Amino acid sequence: MIKSVGQNISAAIEASRLREGAKTRATATTGSTTAASAATSSSPAARMAAEGAPVDMDRIAAIKSAIASGNYPVNPSAIAERMIALDLSAA
Numbered sequence: 001m002i003k004s005v006g007q008n009i010s011a012a013i014e015a016s017r018l019r020e021g022a023k024t025r026a027t028a029t030t031g032s033t034t035a036a037s038a039a040t041s042s043s044p045a046a047r048m049a050a051e052g053a054p055v056d057m058d059r060i061a062a063i064k065s066a067i068a069s070g071n072y073p074v075n076p077s078a079i080a081e082r083m084i085a086l087d088l089s090a091a
Contacts (some may be wrong), residue, residue, distance in 0.1 A: 016055045 026031040 019052055
């Protein structure tokens with residue numbers, strides 16, 4: 001389960017990077033943000049779907065750095081409680 005969660009987060013981060021790169025390329029090639037404007041003009045829900053989930057890349061980098069240096073605080077009791085809560089809600 002933990003591996004799949006990590007893979008999902010990694011996939012979301014990569015998708016966000018790809019979207020940002022596509023937006024940058026679209027702006028650079030057209031010289032404007034007409035592609036982005038078209039997506040935002042339809043509805044707030046469509047705009048939010050096109051933008052994807054908000055990802056704070058700076059926060060992710062800070063957490064990765066803390067994990068790599070061994071300074072990321074882990075609370076085993078809180079993790080266990082949340083895992084039990086997830087299991088009970090599925091039953």
